[in-house]
Amino acid sequence: MLNRDLRVHDHPALAAACAEARRVVPLFVLDPSVPAGRRSGFLAESLADLRRSLRERGGDLVVRRGDPVAETVRLAREIAGGGAGGGSAAGVVEAVHVSADVSALARRRERRLAEECERHRMGFRAFPGVTVVxxxxxxxxxxxxxxxxxxxxxxxxxxxxxxxVLPAPARVTLPEGLDPGVPPPGHPHRPHELFRGGExxxxxxxxxxxxxxxxxxxxxxxxxxxxxxxxxxxxxxxxxxxxxxxxxxxxxxxxxxxxxxxxxxxxxxxxAFPAINRADYRPRGLTWNDDAEALQAWKEGRTGLPIVDAGMRQLLEEGWMHNRARLLTSWFLVKRLRVDWRTGADHFFDLLLDGDVANNYGNWQWVAGTGNDTRFNRTVNPVRQARRFDPDGEYIRRYVPELRNVPPKTLHEPWRLPSAVRGYPPPLVSPA
The missing domain is CATH 1.25.40.80 (Serine Threonine Protein Phosphatase 5, Tetratricopeptide repeat)
Incomplete structure (x- = not known):
């Protein structure tokens, strides 16, 4: 069963299945309880590309919708029963292979799948492949x-x-008569042209x-x-x-x-800490502001701090953000606006094409001082960072067009902007 391993190259679970079995069913289950949201278009393109790669090797990508565990078992029964309509796909499903993952949701799914495989007398094996080590x-x-x-x-x-590193399998042979199903459409969230999906x-x-x-x-x-x-x-x-x-x-x-x-x-x-997306890894007893207007201004890229607004607008436009801008925007929310890190992390997770539990929430906790940073009172000055890493203001002007005619010196002195630029908001708080 495929999940976050949509490729044919260096795929230990797929390689082992192809080496050990005459028939292999690459299965992806679209789980409605875990909507892809803004990632749906990227996912759709990735699945379509994977299907093409598997068909080039004689196989196909089988797509189902529903609970991944239930659909895996249902497909195994379908194959054992002779395929849809009693065709020629009859055979014994000997094992289910997956790539091991770490989030609480993924691990619950793996445990349930392992239990169901044991109950139906099928083998279950989890392989590496999601990380380097x-x-x-x-x-x-x-x-x-x-x-x-x-x-x-x-x-x-x-x-x-x-x-x-494993090569792609030369051949993938699907049971005959098996309906591969229909991949999801690419709309309504087609990825930005910088990030077309697929291996x-x-x-x-x-x-x-x-x-x-x-x-x-x-x-x-x-x-x-x-x-x-x-x-x-x-x-x-x-x-x-x-x-x-x-x-x-x-x-x-x-x-x-x-x-x-x-x-x-x-x-x-x-x-080791699967609650990373909802609980402090290192509780600090911090108190947070409940400021809906400030939070909305941050989400829309209208904080009055150009470097922060540029990052947030890049996120809205591309579904991605430069890593340095991620640091500055998250620091501004939790350290200057004093808004709970979970609120910002959830917003990033919803919009980022690369949003995953481990890296998104781990990095947010690092910035908030509740995670793995040993210097939990670390400070960042967004204005100084902008002067250093965007000295000519090109990044800011790219994503904040109302500032396109503002010289760099003024861009890096946001307290001067309200009198210089009509329509751009004054800073919500002082930048440092």
């Missing part, structure tokens, strides 16, 4: 089930052995980035206007790219590999 494979030598601080995890992660697009982007951009990543990934980040995150979120393959191809790009390690870090934290 499997969560739980690296643990502190002094005890404990996970690393709470990144730097020692980074050292252990680098030293840990890794499995081999084919992802691998083309990976090849180009490795050829032209990885050497410059350390120098340029914080440049807000330069647009020099990899933008792989939506493809990693849906498993259109293998994080292990990506890490193996960028060993010389230490700064980029470190970002993949940060991703793994939050996955192992989430596996």
């Amino acid at each position: 499997p969560p739980g494979a690296v643990t502190p030598s002094g005890g404990g089930d996970h690393y709470r601080v990144f730097t020692p995890y980074w050292r252990a992660w680098q030293a840990h052995s890794r499995r081999e 084919t697009v992802a691998r083309r982007r990976m090849r180009q980035w490795l050829k032209y951009c990885v050497a410059d990543y350390a120098a340029g990934h914080d440049d807000l206007a330069g647009n020099r980040t990899s933008k792989f995150s939506p493809y990693l979120r849906f498993g259109c790219l293998s994080p292990l393959e990506l890490a193996s191809l960028t060993e010389d790009g230490d700064d980029f590999v470190r970002q993949l390690c940060w991703r793994d870090f939050f996955y192992q934290v989430t596996m």
Whole structure:
């Protein structure tokens, strides 16, 4: 059963199934209880691309709608009974393979599926593939089930052995007579042109980035206007790219590999603390403001602080946000407006193409001081950050068009803007 592993390259669960069985059914279940929202168009394009790849190998993508566990069991019965209408698909379903995940929802689903497989006398196996190093494979030598601080995890992660990157299966053979079902339509949330879904697009982007951009990543990934980040995150979120393959191809790009390690870090934290999206990892006794107007202004990119507004409008427009802007916008909400981190994290999760539980909520807690940052009172000055990482104001003007004629010096002095720009709001609070 497929979930966040929508690819054919370096797919351990799929590779094992193809190696061990004569017939393989790649199944994706659209679960109405977990709506894709703004990610629905990206998901639809990714599923369509995966179907094409499987058909090129003689197979197909089987799509069902409903509860993933119930639909998996129902499909197994259909195959054992001879296919839809009693066709020629009769056979015994020997095992169900999945890629192991870490969120509370994913782990409940895996436990239920394992129990149902046992009840129906089918095997169940969970494989790695969502991270570079499997969560739980690296643990502190002094005890404990996970690393709470990144730097020692980074050292252990680098030293840990890794499995081999697997090729795509040469052939995938589906049982005859099985109705593959219809993938979801791409609308109403078609992804931004920068982020078309699917493994084919992802691998083309990976090849180009490795050829032209990885050497410059350390120098340029914080440049807000330069647009020099990899933008792989939506493809990693849906498993259109293998994080292990990506890490193996960028060993010389230490700064980029470190970002993949940060991703793994939050996955192992989430596996140990599955309530990461709703409870403080490190409770600090913080109190929060209930300011609906300020929250709405932040969501709309109308805080009066240009660098924050640019980031929030990029999110609304593209379903993605530059990593440096994520830091500045989240810090402004929780540290200056004093709004509960859960509110901001939920907003990001709803809109981001790459929104997943581990990284989204883990990073928000890091900023809020309730997570894995050992300096929970860390301060960030958005104005100074804007001067450093958007010195000419190009990023701000790109996403806040009413400021397009404002010189950089004024952009970086937001308290001067109300008298300089008609229609742009004054700052909700002082920027620092």
